[in-house]
Amino acid sequence: MSSLATQLDNQAQLLARLAQARSITEDLFRRVRSDALYDRPIRERHRIVFYIGHLEAFDWNLIAGQALGLGPADTEFDRLFAFGIDPVGGGLPQDTPSDWPPLAQVESYAHHVQRVLDDLLSGRLRVAESDWQFPQDAILNVAIEHRLMHAETLTYMLHQLSSERKMVPQDYRSVDSTQHGPPAVARMVVIPEGTATLGVPRGGETFGWDNEFEEHSVPVQAFTIASHKVTNGEFLRFMREGGYDDRRFWGDEDWDWIKAQNITHPNLWFMLQNQWFYRAMFEEIPLPLDWPVYVSHAEASAYARFAGESLPTEAQFHRAAYGTPEGVEQAYPWGDAAPDATRGNFAFHHWDPVAVGSTPAGRSAFGAEDTVGNGWEWTSTTFVPHPGFEPFPYYPGYSADFFDGQHFVAKGASPRTAACLLRRSFRNWFQPHYPYVYASFRCVQN
Ligand SMILES: [Fe+2]
Numbered sequence: 001m002s003s004l005a006t007q008l009d010n011q012a013q014l015l016a017r018l019a020q021a022r023s024i025t026e027d028l029f030r031r032v033r034s035d036a037l038y039d040r041p042i043r044e045r046h047r048i049v050f051y052i053g054h055l056e057a058f059d060w061n062l063i064a065g066q067a068l069g070l071g072p073a074d075t076e077f078d079r080l081f082a083f084g085i086d087p088v089g090g091g092l093p094q095d096t097p098s099d100w101p102p103l104a105q106v107e108s109y110a111h112h113v114q115r116v117l118d119d120l121l122s123g124r125l126r127v128a129e130s131d132w133q134f135p136q137d138a139i140l141n142v143a144i145e146h147r148l149m150h151a152e153t154l155t156y157m158l159h160q161l162s163s164e165r166k167m168v169p170q171d172y173r174s175v176d177s178t179q180h181g182p183p184a185v186a187r188m189v190v191i192p193e194g195t196a197t198l199g200v201p202r203g204g205e206t207f208g209w210d211n212e213f214e215e216h217s218v219p220v221q222a223f224t225i226a227s228h229k230v231t232n233g234e235f236l237r238f239m240r241e242g243g244y245d246d247r248r249f250w251g252d253e254d255w256d257w258i259k260a261q262n263i264t265h266p267n268l269w270f271m272l273q274n275q276w277f278y279r280a281m282f283e284e285i286p287l288p289l290d291w292p293v294y295v296s297h298a299e300a301s302a303y304a305r306f307a308g309e310s311l312p313t314e315a316q317f318h319r320a321a322y323g324t325p326e327g328v329e330q331a332y333p334w335g336d337a338a339p340d341a342t343r344g345n346f347a348f349h350h351w352d353p354v355a356v357g358s359t360p361a362g363r364s365a366f367g368a369e370d371t372v373g374n375g376w377e378w379t380s381t382t383f384v385p386h387p388g389f390e391p392f393p394y395y396p397g398y399s400a401d402f403f404d405g406q407h408f409v410a411k412g413a414s415p416r417t418a419a420c421l422l423r424r425s426f427r428n429w430f431q432p433h434y435p436y437v438y439a440s441f442r443c444v445q446n
Pocket of ligand 1: 054058084146150
């Protein structure tokens with residue numbers, strides 16, 4: 001059974017995947033001490049309790065409301081919990097904990113929604129095939145993947161909570177930040193001129209979000225790309241050489257942002273007695289020099305300028321990760337086999353990164369390590385629609401609200417990305433001044 005599935009599954013598989021996704025997000029809320037559930041770990045976003053309601057309100061509004069044309073589960077809560085916040089340039093939310101309903105009410109709403117949806121989906125409540133106003137498998141994939149994406153965004157939100165506000169999972173194993181052997185040294189890998197196939201064909205066997213359509217080819221000139229992601233150790237050199245104070249490395253808006261926010265190092269680093277430390281999800285450790293550095297797009301771009309290099313475009317990333325010297329393109333960097341833990345740091349096996357190059361079985365045909373897993377990878381490509389884009393009628397704002405020139409495409413996966421999101425066409429996007437995401441990068445020379 002698999003959260004790996006990206007093919008169109010049968011109904012029973014979809015329901016099992018929905019149940020599995022629910023257990024992942026429910027376990028995540030159990031990582032928060034009950035007196036911290038009304039905290040706002042990221043000031044631009046909602047309080048944690050919002051998301052307990054949101055995951056269920058989203059499913060209700062999508063499945064019962066849009067797809068089956070049923071009435072509300074709860075008129076007030078369906079609306080209150082409908083939408084998150086994308087923090088671009090707006091003011092910060094000003095609500096207080098007492099503006100939100102008590103936890104017992106939110107949980108009771110959540111249980112009610114799950115119970116009725118399960119009855120509808122399992123046939124315990126009669127729903128005729130013809131009652132579905134949109135294809136049922138697409139609707140269920142949207143619900144499942146929406147929840148799994150929140151499993152990741154919630155994790156990086158909870159990452160910002162101090163450790164005494166969190167509960168360590170019972171099966172938690174302390175991070176292994178010790179270096180095994182000499183640190184990986186990135187070399188530049190030559191990628192010959194060729195074609196990158198972006199997107200996915202409409203009407204095919206694979207579920208995709210609206211922004212993944214349609215499939216099209218992009219010619220890519222020859223370039224070289226680093227075999228490994230930029231590490232904390234390499235980024236430390238940029239900092240020691242004054243990178244955050246050198247105007248030349250920063251775009252105008254990026255410079256204004258780091259100066260206005262007094263940003264002088266990656267978000268998860270902190271200094272103690274003149275030594276750099278790293279805030280992992282559940283512990284604080286000396287800075288692991290061979291882990292990929294997680295930074296905003298602004299910081300990644302500054303490093304690339306410092307190094308005399310660039311961030312890859314989305315098409316260059318595709319060539320490096322999925323292309324082959326023979327000209328065939330593969331489903332995954334390692335080939336067409338389904339993802340497993342030997343191929344990369346993804347699918348919830350770890351809470352934090354591992355040393356770059358730790359999963360050679362996931363190496364791409366051209367020799368790029370960790371392209372999928374161990375941190376999303378920034379590209380220089382602005383998030384724009386593929387040719388032939390059409391918004392989903394039941395979720396028109398999913399992508400279209402972000403085609404504003406203020407978001408950049410990220411590819412690959414982080415340790416907390418579900419396996420079903422590893423398909424080649426999947427695109428993530430973030431705004432450039434958002435330092436909390438699990439996003440890494442590597443550079444190219446054109
Ligand atoms: Fe959402």
